Amino acid sequence: MGRRKIEMKMVTDRSCRQVTFSKRRTGLFKKANELATLCAVQIAIIVFSPGGKPFSFGNPGVEPVVGRFLNRGDEHHDGQQRPQRLPRDSGGRRRRNQLNGIQRRIQLEKKRGEALEKALARAKASAAAAGGGSDSLISRSVEEMGMEELVEMRRRLVDLREQLDGRAVEMEASSTLLLLSNKSESAGDSRGGSWGGGRRRRSVAKWRD
Amino acid sequence: MGRRKIEMKMVTDRSCRQVTFSKRRTGLFKKANELATLCAVQIAIIVFSPGGKPFSFGNPGVEPVVGRFLNRGDEHHDGQQRPQRLPRDSGGRRRRNQLNGIQRRIQLEKKRGEALEKALARAKASAAAAGGGSDSLISRSVEEMGMEELVEMRRRLVDLREQLDGRAVEMEASSTLLLLSNKSESAGDSRGGSWGGGRRRRSVAKWRD
DNA sequence: CAGACTATTTATAACAT
DNA sequence: TATGTTATAAATAGTCT
Numbered sequence A, B: 001m002g003r004r005k006i007e008m009k010m011v012t013d014r015s016c017r018q019v020t021f022s023k024r025r026t027g028l029f030k031k032a033n034e035l036a037t038l039c040a041v042q043i044a045i046i047v048f049s050p051g052g053k054p055f056s057f058g059n060p061g062v063e064p065v066v067g068r069f070l071n072r073g074d075e076h077h078d079g080q081q082r083p084q085r086l087p088r089d090s091g092g093r094r095r096r097n098q099l100n101g102i103q104r105r106i107q108l109e110k111k112r113g114e115a116l117e118k119a120l121a122r123a124k125a126s127a128a129a130a131g132g133g134s135d136s137l138i139s140r141s142v143e144e145m146g147m148e149e150l151v152e153m154r155r156r157l158v159d160l161r162e163q164l165d166g167r168a169v170e171m172e173a174s175s176t177l178l179l180l181s182n183k184s185e186s187a188g189d190s191r192g193g194s195w196g197g198g199r200r201r202r203s204v205a206k207w208r209d
Numbered sequence C: 001c002a003g004a005c006t007a008t009t010t011a012t013a014a015c016a017t
Numbered sequence D: 001t002a003t004g005t006t007a008t009a010a011a012t013a014g015t016c017t
Helices: A016-041 A062-073 A100-129 A134-179 B012-041 B064-071 B101-132 B136-175
Strands: A043-046 A053-061 B044-049 B054-059
Touching: A016 A043, A016 B012, A016 B044, A043 A062, A043 B012, A043 B064, A053 A062, A053 B064, A062 B044, A062 B054, A062 B064, A062 B101, B012 B044, B012 B054, B044 B064, B054 B064
Parallel strands: none
Antiparallel strands: A043 A053, A043 B044, B044 B054
């Protein structure tokens, strides 16, 4: 939004970086305040400047929001089923060439993705159909189906990531710059970290819900 | 920034408010991601939707940032925050800023995956609850939220797959065919923000910076 | 060095699908 | 109801004070 477009890469110059940080932090907090005002919601932002100084914004305050978040953040797996994994390339012999294995994984990831997409489409449709939430029986079954797919997908990603971790150095050493040359982004986006929390009475009794 | 200027007061219409929240939350997280990228700083945002659903953004994660904040106390407050003493500057200890694109993305995706797991678990639970004749009001909202989250998650996964697919070639080229002409073009993006949220272990009382 | 000044880039409110 | 599109309002990068 300035005289010219800047690449989304860390500003190298310390001075400029500090200026950018300051300006953008102000803007970010302003946006947060608007969001809180317009939508009457609780929000908290914590950011450490390049120099390490903490800045924060909170409505109604940082602690109340963080506390609320942490209190519900506890996880509780109640009888989670373990989805059966689909055939992988680990049938019989270990691959010496991890890269090859990784590529296979990626291929499988793709297929999994397709299934995932369908499962979600169904789940969504089902939920929409339920609308008021009366057809819970139907929606539940569909959602479960989707969940199996998704959980499996997630597990695979975790594994894949672990595999890649071991190769990261090599990759970085050889094509870091290549990887950095990116194509900014398009109009579309995707984000929204969210999660649901179960009720728990873990410690952290400092705040209450 | 829209067709016309709007008053900075709570949007009365429920529906419009939800839309505004969704869009602005997206924008806010995007801004936060840019700030984190451009200035290489830690930042965490926690916001509860009008419906009470928690959303979060964090670089490198919500927990690390919040932990650091709570442990060290705060200094600057641009928002409403409880005043406190001014402890010594932390000295800014930033070092893990070198995660390459892929590794970082996967790491983030892992977190997203965990969040997804929760969302699904909740959706499932709500569906089950509804079927069991529990509070239909709550279960309905949870169900809807779950769907929304899942769709977003699906998008992220699909995006990730595409990214990985493009990177795979480079990876192979780097470790195996580095000797060959690595003429691969830029593939991938640059938004390495860490959308994510959600807790992990059962223990919520300890953080590591 | 913080604040003021624009040319531009972004974010988005109102619509549209 | 969630997304996509478009006309405008805002944010802000580079400069200047």
